[in-house]
Structures are given as structure tokens and as C-alpha cells.
Amino acid sequence: MTAEPSGAPELPIALDAVGGDHGAPPNVAGAVQAAKAGVKVLLVGDQVKLHAELGKHPGAGALPLEVVDAPDVIGMDEHASDVRGRREASINVAAKLVKDGKAAALVSMGHSGATMAASLLTLGRLPGIDRPAILTHLPTRSGAVAVLDVGANADVKASYLAQWAQLASIYLRVVEARENPTVGLLSIGEEDHKGNAVTLEAHALLRAQAELNFYGNVEGGDVFKGTTDIVVTDGFTGNIxxxxxxxEARVLFGWVKDALSGGVLAKLGGLLVRDSLRAVAERMDPSTYGASILLGVRGLSYIGHGSADDRAVKNALLRAARAHESRLIERLSEQLKGTPA
Amino acid sequence: MTAEPSGAPELPIALDAVGGDHGAPPNVAGAVQAAKAGVKVLLVGDQVKLHAELGKHPGAGALPLEVVDAPDVIGMDEHASDVRGRREASINVAAKLVKDGKAAALVSMGHSGATMAASLLTLGRLPGIDRPAILTHLPTRSGAVAVLDVGANADVKASYLAQWAQLASIYLRVVEARENPTVGLLSIGEEDHKGNAVTLEAHALLRAQAELNFYGNVEGGDVFKGTTDIVVTDGFTGNIxxxxxxxEARVLFGWVKDALSGGVLAKLGGLLVRDSLRAVAERMDPSTYGASILLGVRGLSYIGHGSADDRAVKNALLRAARAHESRLIERLSEQLKGTPA
Incomplete structure (x- = not known):
């Protein structure tokens, strides 16, 4: 992967290589694939396990992969607050590598709460940002929509939503070159006066921010319609x-599959349309994006599903490398400085 | 439609026959279909318009349909509070018929907020219920799930959620004969300690109600999975x-349709599977249920989509008649009296 004219230094991505439901195997397999695509990766975790896992991938020794030992790991059933004081935990070692400028980004399929906590504690917040938010992409009729927060903050203040709208707008400009992305506020009616106490207050704040391309309220039905480029909401609603x-996608595709195996004609038809339908199902597959970005911390941090497979790990590493090349964090820092806290 | 052994008096259903995006035509057509199925209907609205519309249905004169004049109507762009003092508005006339024991239920595809307000103001609340909630049904892998509140209350107290769990549990027992329905609290993690401030408090209240079959927290993914019979949530989240x-269903089925018309093989396959897929799409069609019930008021009140077609109107009328036969309101009143407010 070659550096852009912007001249971001070529740094490896730190992968929490033992995090997630399946431990090292999908992480190492995904890292091998990303390395083959030119991304340097630091595999952070128990070095004995990781070397053993690497040994299963012939030719991995020639790839830009390096193991960084971290003997401890935050288990999926531990509390997020357990990251405090666990210096040798893989997620803390990975975050420290980013903090010290030795890695461009961290990626973890491990404990989401622990990844958020480690990122926030180690990297700190960007100027003017009270709370970081998780941004994810959902497919729409016209492409994709960036939705945030999808789970970092169950209870919010209206001002957070206004800050997240800023973060997401800069993010889409920098990473996806969308010039003037539209922002929708998720609510229960298109009219300005519809919503709950927090969204009514947030609506006024968003309306007052001249640098935002604020569309107004959007409803649940607008998400997949792709009415706006960005949808801001609290982390409770966003997670749901x-x-x-x-x-829903899983259940609907399951029904379609069942419908295509009942009766001879349907079965025959099902065989003929199988590839077309697979392409549709692919759009809803979380592995396509690989991981969601934690926006608002002073460093690149990606959080994936605990159930992530090697494809998700690879795609998350590629996305992290691209965001680094675009100098996302530097540009967020510069552009946020100009806005009121 | 014959009365059940329970002996509910045979009363007509009051239909707000001029409400909704398309005015009288789908309402009258739906009422004609319901009347053919044995349900008596009072068509409430401008009598000149309604008689003219009825004239388009040959043989309607022989059906159990009656026009009740209501010269005024709350427009879709008016405020819900406009129902106050508008005695001749169709929704107020319909609510009054229920209040006075002249109709078994009211059904409206008109202004949702106005229907809620008219129901609450005219009918009052059931004992121990602070706020009524809208309950709707979504299809699941294993049948259907009852979700409430889907829009009556944008801001809630934890105690409302506990009351709604009660209402929905009695509702499913009475109307769908489900013996001991399970209740899930919509949240952002299965663990008891995950949620926002309101759900954490609601969780404790639900846990303390011995007469409920409380399952615990459910996540967004559990709704279509059908993990519980009932999902309780605030009206903001529920509406979204x-x-x-x-x-999402509309967009996904659109993609499937597109996929089945690209290329000769896919097209041929698409023809073979068309009927099977139509049956799948039907499960997501809101017309199948027709309307959602407003639970918590002292009378049967059904609120439908403004865009409802005749099939939705007919199904809503049939559902209302069945709920009346089951003596839903009487049984809610009796069973709620035994529970703490």
C-alpha cells in the first residue's frame, strides 16, 4: 500500500490478535490476507499462541507481519472497566502502540466495551468532543448510510449528537470524499416538533450549526431508503x-431461502437465482465493512463483531490503513478546532 | 359473526370513515368487505360523501352498514390537540359512540395523534394505567411478536413500561389465547446491567412483578427471531x-426483485419463484393486521396507517370485532384491578 501525496508516514496497524469469540485463528488469517494486500500488521497478543497460529500459514514469514507480545487478554465476559491497570492486556498494548506513534490504528474484534475504554483512556478525546461514538455503515437503496452512535453511549445529552454530526461529516469528506454530506436526526416524525426531549433539543443545536448540511429529522424508514448520508442518534436507539x-435481514433471507426449496418449480427457480440472491445477501453482511470506527478519540480505533471471520478482519485492517493514509485523525483535529465545543 | 359463549352484546364497530390519506374510498370499500364477513359497521363522517361512496358498491344497502353523520374531520396536517372542542369531528363522534355503548370499538386510519387524543379524552384510562401505548405485531421466525409502545409516548417513565408489560400480557392471553406470554425488555445487551437509565429501572420493576413471565432484556436482533411473545420499549425506540x-423489508424485497430481473437465467428463475416470494412479502405487509390497538384506554381503539388500503380497513374491523367478542376491555379492567398501580 503506497502512501498518498498527503504523506502520512507508513505505519503498521495494531491488531488485537487474540480478541473475539474465536481467539487467534480468524485474526491471524485475516492479518495474513491484509498483509498480502500490502498492509503491515502488528499482531498483538500471547506470542507463543500467535507464532503457532502463524506457522499454519505457509509463506507468512515473508509478509509484513510482526508479533508484539501481550500475555494478558480481557475476556468477553469481563467488565469494560477491567482494562484499568491491565497493562499487559492485548487491547491496552495495542492502544499504547497507537498512542506512541508506533502503529497507525488499532483494530479489535474483542470485548467492545474494553476496546472503547482502552481507546478513550489511552488515546484521549479530540478537541471539543465530550464522548466518542461508534459509527457504522448500513446499506441503502442508493449506497450506504453512516449511522452513529450504535452503542458507545446509552444515555446522551443533545450536545453529543451535535458533536457526532460534526465528526461524521468530516469523516465522510475525508475518508469517502463526499463533499457536503447530509445529516439526518433520527426521530419519530419528519416535522421539526416531533421527537423526544433529547432529539427536540438536538434538532435546534443541529439547525444552528452553519457548517453542517442538516437535512432535518429522519424516521426509521429513511435509514434503508438512504434519505441522508449520515444518521445521528443516541447509542441506545442506534444499537437497537x-x-x-x-x-431482520437474516430472518427475511431465511424465509426467501425456505420459499425457494418448497416444491419442484420453486426449487428449480431457486437454483437459477441463487447467485443473484447471494449478491443481495452480501450487501447486508457485516464482514464487508469488517469493523466500525470509534470516532472522537485521538487515534484510529476500530471495533468489530466478536464473531468476526477472517474476511471481516482483513477488511477492517484495509479500512484502517486507508483512514490513516487519508490522515483522518489530523484532519479531524484541525477541523474541530475551528468549531465551538 | 356470532357472539361467543361469554355473551358480549353484538355491537357495531365505529369506523372513522373519512380519515386517512385517501379519505372515504378505502374506508367504505373495507367496511363493505367486513360487513360481508358479518361485522356490523357504523360509517362515521360527512353523510353526503359517505352515501355517495356507498352508492358505488352494489348491494351495500342490504349489508349491516349504517352512516353516522360527522360534518367535521381532523386533517392529517392539523395538531393532535385540535381534537379538543371539535365535537363534530369524525374521530370524536366515533369515540363518543364507544363511550356511550353504541359501538364496540373505534377504528381510524386518520391522524394518529388525534385518534390517541380523542380516545384518551373521551374514553379515559384503565385502572392503574398512567399512559396508553400502541401495540403492534411484527412477524418473526416463529409467528409474531407484540411490540409496544410504537409511538404514543416519546418520553417515558420506567413505570409505564411495567404497566405496558401487564397490558400486553393480558391482551395476548385474552385475544390470542397464549397462556403465559413471555415479556422481553428491549435493550442493548442481554445482561441485566446493560441499558439506558430508563431500561435499567424498568428491568428492576419488571423483575419484581410476580404475575409477569419476564424473560429479561432482549436486543434488536431478538425482535425478528421471536425470542419473546412481547417486547416492551419506549414509544420513541418502538416507533423507529x-x-x-x-x-428494510421494502428495500430488501426490492433488491430481490431487481436481482431476479437481471439476466436471462435469473429472469426465468424469478418467474418460477414469484408466488413463493409473494407469500414471504405478505408476512411483512402491514395490511395483514390492518391496524394497531391503543392499549390502556377504557374502550377498544384501533389506529391504522394513513395509507391503509381496503384490505387493511377490513382486517382492522374484523380484529376489533374479535377483541369485543373476547370482552378484552372488561377482562383488562378486572385483571388490572388486582395489580398495584
Missing amino acids: VLKLAEG | VLKLAEG
Whole structure:
């Protein structure tokens, strides 16, 4: 992967290589694939396990992969607050590498709460940002929509939503070259006066920010319609939206599959349309994006599903490398300085 | 439609026959279909318009349909509070018929906020219920889930959620004969300690109600999975869930349709599987249920989509008649009296 004219230094991505439901195997396999695509990766975790896992990938020794030992790991059933004081935990070692300028970004499929906590404690916040938010992408009729927060903050203030709208707008400009992305505020009616106490206050704040391309309220039905480029919401609603969307797609495609195996004609038809339908299902596959970015911390941090497979790990590493090349954090820092806290 | 052994008096259903995006035509057509199925209907609205519309249905004169004049109507762009003092508005006349024991239920595809307000003001609340909630049904892998509140209350107290769990549990027992329905609290993690401030408090209240079959927290992905019979949530989140679910289904089925018309093989396959897929799409069609019930008021009140077609109107009328036969309101009143407010 060659550096852009912007001249971001070529740094490796730190992968929490033992995090997630399946431990090292999908992490190492995904890292090998990313390395083959030119991304340097630091595999952070128990070095004995990681070397053993690397040994299963012939030719991995010639790839830009390096193991960084971290003998401890935050288990999926531990509390996020357990990251405090666990210096040798893989997620803390990975965050420290980013903090010290030895890695461009961190990627973890491990404990989401622990990844957020480690990122916030080690990297700190960007200027003017009270709380970081998790931004994820959902497919729409017209492309994709960036939704945030999808789970970092269950209870919010209206001012957070206004800050997240800023973060997401700069993010889409820098990373996806969308010139003037539109921002929708998720609510229960298009009219300005519809919503709950927090969204009514947030609506006024968003309306007052001249540098935002604020569309106004959007409803649940607008998410997949792709009415706006960005949808801002609290982390409670956003998390439910994300999991509902994924769950509904699974159930609907399951029904379609069942429908295509009942009766001879349907079965025959099903065989003929199988590839077309697979392409549709692919759009809803979380592995396509690989991981969600934690926006608002002073460093690149990506949080993936605990159930991530090697493809998700690879795609997350590629996305992290691209964001680094675009100098996302530097540009967020510069552009946020100009806005009121 | 014959009365059940329970002996509910045979009363007509009051239909706000001029409400909704398309005015009288789908309402009258739906009422004619319901009347053919044995349900008596009072068509409430401008009598000149309604008689003219009825004239388009040959044989309607022989059906159990009656026009009740209401010269005024609350427009879709008016405020819900406009129902106050508008005695001749169709929704107020319909609510009054229920209040006076002249109709078994009211059904409206008109202004949702106005229907809620008219129901609450005219009918009052059931014992121990602070706020009524809208309950709707979503299809799941294993049948259907009852979700409430889907839009009556944008801001809630934890105690409302506990009351709604009660209402929905009695509702499913009475109307769908489900013996001991399970209740899930929509949140952002299965663990008891995950949620926002309101759900954490609601969790404790639900846990303390011995007469409920409380399952615990459910996540967004559990809705379509059908993990519980009932999902309780605030009206902000519930409204977004409902509209997201409908919107996503529309977009996903659109993609499937597109996929089945690209290329000769896919097209041929698409023809063979068309009927099977139509059956799948039907499960997500809001017309199948027709309307959602407003639970918590002292009378049967059904609120439908403004865009409802005749099939939705007919199904809503049939549902209302069945709920009346089951003596839903009487049984809610009896069973709620035994529970703490």
C-alpha cells in the first residue's frame, strides 16, 4: 500500500490478535490476507499462541507481519472497566502502540466495551468532543448510510449528537470524499416538533450549526431508503437499529431461502437465482465493512463483531490503513478546532 | 359473526370513515368487505360523501352498514390537540359512540395523534394505567411478536413500561389465547446491567412483578427471531423499530426483485419463484393486521396507517370485532384491578 501525496508516514496497524469469540485463528488469517494486500500488521497478543497460529500459514514469514507480545487478554465476559491497570492486556498494548506513534490504528474484534475504554483512556478525546461514538455503515437503496452512535453511549445529552454530526461529516469528506454530506436526526416524525426531549433539543443545536448540511429529522424508514448520508442518534436507539437491521435481514433471507426449496418449480427457480440472491445477501453482511470506527478519540480505533471471520478482519485492517493514509485523525483535529465545543 | 359463549352484546364497530390519506374510498370499500364477513359497521363522517361512496358498491344497502353523520374531520396536517372542542369531528363522534355503548370499538386510519387524543379524552384510562401505548405485531421466525409502545409516548417513565408489560400480557392471553406470554425488555445487551437509565429501572420493576413471565432484556436482533411473545420499549425506540422494520423489508424485497430481473437465467428463475416470494412479502405487509390497538384506554381503539388500503380497513374491523367478542376491555379492567398501580 503506497502512501498518498498527503504523506502520512507508513505505519503498521495494531491488531488485537487474540480478541473475539474465536481467539487467534480468524485474526491471524485475516492479518495474513491484509498483509498480502500490502498492509503491515502488528499482531498483538500471547506470542507463543500467535507464532503457532502463524506457522499454519505457509509463506507468512515473508509478509509484513510482526508479533508484539501481550500475555494478558480481557475476556468477553469481563467488565469494560477491567482494562484499568491491565497493562499487559492485548487491547491496552495495542492502544499504547497507537498512542506512541508506533502503529497507525488499532483494530479489535474483542470485548467492545474494553476496546472503547482502552481507546478513550489511552488515546484521549479530540478537541471539543465530550464522548466518542461508534459509527457504522448500513446499506441503502442508493449506497450506504453512516449511522452513529450504535452503542458507545446509552444515555446522551443533545450536545453529543451535535458533536457526532460534526465528526461524521468530516469523516465522510475525508475518508469517502463526499463533499457536503447530509445529516439526518433520527426521530419519530419528519416535522421539526416531533421527537423526544433529547432529539427536540438536538434538532435546534443541529439547525444552528452553519457548517453542517442538516437535512432535518429522519424516521426509521429513511435509514434503508438512504434519505441522508449520515444518521445521528443516541447509542441506545442506534444499537437497537443496527441489531434489528442485521437480525431482520437474516430472518427475511431465511424465509426467501425456505420459499425457494418448497416444491419442484420453486426449487428449480431457486437454483437459477441463487447467485443473484447471494449478491443481495452480501450487501447486508457485516464482514464487508469488517469493523466500525470509534470516532472522537485521538487515534484510529476500530471495533468489530466478536464473531468476526477472517474476511471481516482483513477488511477492517484495509479500512484502517486507508483512514490513516487519508490522515483522518489530523484532519479531524484541525477541523474541530475551528468549531465551538 | 356470532357472539361467543361469554355473551358480549353484538355491537357495531365505529369506523372513522373519512380519515386517512385517501379519505372515504378505502374506508367504505373495507367496511363493505367486513360487513360481508358479518361485522356490523357504523360509517362515521360527512353523510353526503359517505352515501355517495356507498352508492358505488352494489348491494351495500342490504349489508349491516349504517352512516353516522360527522360534518367535521381532523386533517392529517392539523395538531393532535385540535381534537379538543371539535365535537363534530369524525374521530370524536366515533369515540363518543364507544363511550356511550353504541359501538364496540373505534377504528381510524386518520391522524394518529388525534385518534390517541380523542380516545384518551373521551374514553379515559384503565385502572392503574398512567399512559396508553400502541401495540403492534411484527412477524418473526416463529409467528409474531407484540411490540409496544410504537409511538404514543416519546418520553417515558420506567413505570409505564411495567404497566405496558401487564397490558400486553393480558391482551395476548385474552385475544390470542397464549397462556403465559413471555415479556422481553428491549435493550442493548442481554445482561441485566446493560441499558439506558430508563431500561435499567424498568428491568428492576419488571423483575419484581410476580404475575409477569419476564424473560429479561432482549436486543434488536431478538425482535425478528421471536425470542419473546412481547417486547416492551419506549414509544420513541418502538416507533423507529417499526418503521425501520417496514422500510428494510421494502428495500430488501426490492433488491430481490431487481436481482431476479437481471439476466436471462435469473429472469426465468424469478418467474418460477414469484408466488413463493409473494407469500414471504405478505408476512411483512402491514395490511395483514390492518391496524394497531391503543392499549390502556377504557374502550377498544384501533389506529391504522394513513395509507391503509381496503384490505387493511377490513382486517382492522374484523380484529376489533374479535377483541369485543373476547370482552378484552372488561377482562383488562378486572385483571388490572388486582395489580398495584
